[in-house]
Amino acid sequence: MSDPSDKRAKAERVAALRPAYRADLAAGPARFLGARRTTCPWCGSHKLSDRLRTTDLLQHKPGRFTLDRCADCGHIFQNPQLTEEGLEFYYRDFYDGLGEQRMSGTFGGRGAMYEGRARAMLPHDPAPKTWLDVGTGHGHFCASARTVLPGTSFDGLDFTDGVELAARAGRIDQAHRGAFPDLAPELTARYDVVSMFHYLEHSTDPDRELRAAHEAVRPGGHLLIEVPDPDSRYARLLGRWWLPWLQPQHLHFIPVGNLRRRLTELGFTVLAEQHAEPH
Known part of the structure; x- marks a missing residue:
């Protein structure tokens, strides 16, 4: 009650x-x-x-x-x-x-999902030293990922004060507040892993964000991206009630083929592509 x-x-x-x-x-x-x-x-x-x-x-x-x-x-x-x-x-x-408070409770209760995201890195780098989570919010992913990668230093980047709250709560080691493309030059080749979990669809210019990621990832490092799939069957079946449309916050929906080609053009090698079951 x-x-x-x-x-x-x-x-x-x-x-x-x-x-x-x-x-x-x-x-x-x-x-x-x-x-x-x-x-x-x-x-x-x-x-x-x-x-x-x-x-x-x-x-x-x-x-x-x-x-x-x-x-x-x-x-x-x-x-x-x-x-x-x-x-x-x-x-x-x-x-x-x-x-x-509502969103902190929502994201804070997704530990198993966050750990699964971290485990996706293990076949490619089982012990990254540095990880930047772009669009980290309140840092709940980083807090959960530490249980999978206890030796990894997790930093967070966001343009809201949530990233500073995450640092004060100890969920991330260092907070970067601002727009990723603006901060990327000072983060050049600093990270073994850069993650963008449900971030690109919020950005005003996804291509600029991908270029920033290429700048921040060290040579031989990895970029993890998770985005809604606009070709999802549920997007067609549910119409405007498909939650990932999330208007007006989501600005861009990138088909996987487009994303794969742009990453290759930037100099990335696509190592894995995964399509999750609807949940």
Whole structure:
């Protein structure tokens, strides 16, 4: 049974936040979207069509969002895309702030899944010395991965204050706060492993993020990427209710063939590709 005092405290926090939200929405949510693209951001093709139109189904913040699909390469992307101001508005109180406790509980309860991610590295490097988790959030993956790789130093990178909370909680050894492409030059060839677990779909420019990863991974090191599969049968069956669409936060959906080719062009060698069963 929930504590009435907790409900009152949450109601008070919501009431305190409401004036700022009203001010943000005074001119309508359309101002949070940029100009509509006429070309695919992945291959430059003009052959675009609507893939999905939806709303914010989790936070229920106002706004309508469109995902377009490129007929030539299959890339799916939010069009028009959120501006920096829009990203701040729709991320606010989701992972941090009002939503911090809920999301911390959600991610903190996935230890077995996080350990499985760490074990995926063992056939390729059973004892990496340094690991950078990009988009680490509150560092729960790193905390669980230590049980699989106790000799590995785990650092985290994120643009929210969650990464600093993770460092204070001891889940990561070092916190890097900011945009990965901006921080990559100071991280050049520092890491045996760089991981991007459900990160690329949030980025405004996935290609730039992959180039940053190539910079941060040492020669002979490894990059792990986990992303939603836009070709999933469940994406077609469930329509707008397929959770990984996660509008408006997810900006890009990269087909695996596109990702494999771009990684190869950057100089990576793809060692393994895994498709998980729906769960």
